[in-house]
Amino acid sequence: MKRVMLEIAYDGTNYCGWQIQPNGITVEEIINKTLTELLKEPIFVIGASRTDSGVHALGNVAVFDTNTKIPGEKISFALNQRLPKDIVIQKSREVPLDFHPRYCNSRKTYEYRILNSRFPIPTERLYSYFIYYPLDTDAMKKAAEYLVGEHDFKSFCSNRTQVVDTIRRVYDINIERNKDMIDITISGNGFLYNMVRIIVGTLVKVGLGVYPPEHVHEILEKKDRMAAGPKAPAQGLMLKCIEYPDLVDENK
Amino acid sequence: MKRVMLEIAYDGTNYCGWQIQPNGITVEEIINKTLTELLKEPIFVIGASRTDSGVHALGNVAVFDTNTKIPGEKISFALNQRLPKDIVIQKSREVPLDFHPRYCNSRKTYEYRILNSRFPIPTERLYSYFIYYPLDTDAMKKAAEYLVGEHDFKSFCSNRTQVVDTIRRVYDINIERNKDMIDITISGNGFLYNMVRIIVGTLVKVGLGVYPPEHVHEILEKKDRMAAGPKAPAQGLMLKCIEYPDLVDENK
Known part of the structure; x- marks a missing residue:
């Protein structure tokens, strides 16, 4: 098991913000779905910032835990092949298992x-x-x-x-x-x-x-x-x- | 009768270019339609540059002839109220009746x-x-x-x-x-x-x-x-x- 951190850029125009919600497609939802398909295990990311509907990002941060053998820094490349063009992972890497993107000095x-x-x-x-x-x-x-x-x-x-x-x-x-x-x-x-x-x-x-x-x-x-x-x-x-x-x- | 020149900005993303064509919505078509509604007479603009599908403009030029009493320089304002947000008239003004935006030194x-x-x-x-x-x-x-x-x-x-x-x-x-x-x-x-x-x-x-x-x-x-x-x-x-x-x- 490892914890992987993503740096995520997106065009917020077509999303109801970051956080999953019942009334529209969100960035978090797309990333969970794409990671789950890629890694063949259920993935739920923890985001650092819940940007509002229409707000953009160049480097929002999210982490998730996985049992995959794919090295942390290679996940961004594999993920970008599957994501829509308005979401791009700028970087992925392994971080300590106790790292939390919100409860951390930032x-x-x-x-x-x-x-x-x-x-x-x-x-x-x-x-x-x-x-x-x-x-x-x-x-x-x-x-x-x-x-x-x-x-x-x-x-x-x-x-x-x-x-x-x-x-x-x-x-x-x-x-x-x-x-x-x-x-x-x-x-x-x-x-x-x-x-x-x-x-x-x-x-x-x-x-x-x-x-x-x-x-x-x-x-x-x-x-x-x-x-x-x-x-x-x-x-x-x-x-x-x-x-x-x-x-x-x-x-x- | 007068000839009015428009300076037109647009986001080309959602248009099949400038020139009217059977297979998709074009900027020329939207402008003709909006001017016809505004001036209550059939309007057909002559464009200076037939930009391709997906190409943007900050200042494409078009002219049209009209019998309206609205002064040339006021037409841009009235037109912008009716146009979609991805097309904006930057300026309108009267030009000589023999001015042609393509057959002219530019x-x-x-x-x-x-x-x-x-x-x-x-x-x-x-x-x-x-x-x-x-x-x-x-x-x-x-x-x-x-x-x-x-x-x-x-x-x-x-x-x-x-x-x-x-x-x-x-x-x-x-x-x-x-x-x-x-x-x-x-x-x-x-x-x-x-x-x-x-x-x-x-x-x-x-x-x-x-x-x-x-x-x-x-x-x-x-x-x-x-x-x-x-x-x-x-x-x-x-x-x-x-x-x-x-x-x-x-x-x-």
Whole structure:
């Protein structure tokens, strides 16, 4: 028996998110089904991040246990032959049997793309959030500074969550404009439900001049979802990578 | 009666190209149908470039004649309310009644995107050509120099064409790598059938080291389609813009 870790990229457009659910096809379901066929034993993966419907990933992480003789690092190749084209395993490798992708020290990095131009670009419509009114990225950068560090992010969490501890550490928020595309990269030790999308929705309000950058500090202090901006749409969001500093990678 | 010019962006993924044909939905067909409904008179556009199935556009051009009282520059807005999200009119304006988008001095610019990385990225699969083996972009740049200028591009033209004169002028080929993405931008006064995709397929062969950059000069001289490389796949190609230097734009 061994535990294998997968780094998974997917286009979330055609999936009802990561987690198995009764009302639509999910990435987890496709991976379980494909692994079960490939390895000829029932496989149930444990995912690191339950991305929402329409959200994309470049490096989501999942683990599973198997009795196969196929070496861990070869499973990605075999799996990619069978997966649909909108799901690609970037890497597979064996990890310790007690490694759990959620209950482990980790650094997650998300990217959110905003197309800020006079017209939407059809080829970007499924991978960015189109905003017509010019955004002041300098104001957005100032506002983002209030969010970096360890804070209670209760205001930036959808009320549907059952989580009790709403304190998280944001390591870095980087905002860059390249012509009409604004890339917001956020990394942290963990994120509450919808936290990245609510942060982006709030930064957009600052960028539009609805409120000044300093107001973001007040939003944090209110610890109330109603104080923050709206949740930005799913299609602009991509889970870029999850790093596990305590997990040794011998193949690296 | 007036003639109106449209600048049209589209995601070519779900269309059988630009030109109306019996076996599938095309961009031209959707635009004719939507304009006919909007203006309440039968409209038939004349397109500048008949892009192939799966090819994208940021600025294809089409004109049509109408008796509507709606000002030319307002038609884009009204049309965008009715078009599907994968087609967007970037601009509309009145042009002289004798302006024809194909029989006119013009400069067309295409962009071709190659994802040159160890793994395909699912969100890029419909908008780039994935190549695993590392491409030597310096060699590709050298090869491209042989193609710039006025040449007989018969070797770079699919045999299905009925065109007799195969001489065209390529103004510029620019090749840039940004991390794993290689952007090839080609502009010229006109392009033969599949010419950009055959140029890219040939440059890829140079990039892979199959033949040296100088060989592209021999391919040109042979005036034989069999001498050039294969046609690169459609989804990497985007018609960026078509400029008409002799057409005055009063709104600019």
